[in-house]
Amino acid sequence: AQTVTQSQPEMSVQEAETVTLSCTYDTSENNYYLFWYKQPPSRQMILVIRQEAYKQQNATENRFSVNFQKAAKSFSLKISDSQLGDTAMYFCAFTPPKQGAQKLVFGQGTRLTINP
Amino acid sequence: GAVVSQHPSWVICKSGTSVKIECRSLDFQATTMFWYRQFPKQSLMLMATSNEGSKATYEQGVEKDKFLINHASLTLSTLTVTSAHPEDSSFYICSVNRGQRQPQHFGDGTRLSIL
Numbered sequence: 001a002q003t004v005t006q007s008q009p010e011m012s013v014q015e016a017e018t019v020t021l022s023c024t025y026d027t028s029e030n031n032y033y034l035f036w037y038k039q040p041p042s043r044q045m046i047l048v049i050r051q052e053a054y055k056q057q058n059a060t061e062n063r064f065s066v067n068f069q070k071a072a073k074s075f076s077l078k079i080s081d082s083q084l085g086d087t088a089m090y091f092c093a094f095t096p097p098k099q100g101a102q103k104l105v106f107g108q109g110t111r112l113t114i115n116p
Numbered sequence: 117g118a119v120v121s122q123h124p125s126w127v128i129c130k131s132g133t134s135v136k137i138e139c140r141s142l143d144f145q146a147t148t149m150f151w152y153r154q155f156p157k158q159s160l161m162l163m164a165t166s167n168e169g170s171k172a173t174y175e176q177g178v179e180k181d182k183f184l185i186n187h188a189s190l191t192l193s194t195l196t197v198t199s200a201h202p203e204d205s206s207f208y209i210c211s212v213n214r215g216q217r218q219p220q221h222f223g224d225g226t227r228l229s230i231l
Contacts, residue, residue, distance in 0.1 A: 043209075102213050
């Protein structure tokens with residue numbers, strides 16, 4: 001069974017600092033998708049960034065980037081120049097395309113607080 | 117703008133009541149939608165896959181007679197919590213599958229409180 005592990009329940013940094021959230025996963029699949037979702041206090045699920053496993057290049061979206069290490073099954077999220085609005089729960093998620101429709105498996109989440 | 121509409125956003129009702137939650141895909145004809153449950157300070161757990169025109173596929177441990185799913189059209193899936201009890205109180209979120217290479221789009225969720 002596929003599993004996703006986020007080993008940092010909580011993190012806290014000062015505004016403008018860089019923070020890295022860790023995520024590891026376990027799968028026997030060779031091709032899959034990985035995602036980071038943000039859930040602010042409003043509880044809306046917002047896609048932050050996604051990575052396709054067959055692409056070696058790390059995905060980037062403005063201040064957000066990932067460090068995808070396929071052999072190590074690691075998918076960390078780096079937030080640069082952190083802002084107060086980045087305060088939220090962050091979930092790493094995995095989906096194996098071979099299962100048909102994209103069933104997402106989520107990690108436990110990391111609660112990130114950006115302090116002024 | 118929102119591409120997935122979920123209604124209601126919050127419902128409070130008495131124990132024993134049945135509650136229906138709607139999930140609408142506003143700009144995409146979705147053959148597949150998903151229903152998740154999230155307990156306080158926990159992650160999202162997939163409950164079931166809603167399939168248009170056929171029976172839903174439930175995850176292990178989810179009672180299909182308790183959580184009725186209907187996906188009668190390409191834009192609407194409903195989740196009915198039958199004879200709800202306080203332990204069913206949770207945050208329920210739906211999402212729309214927009215194809216294998218596309219990320220899921222989530223509704224804003226429904227907070228269900230059973231007294």
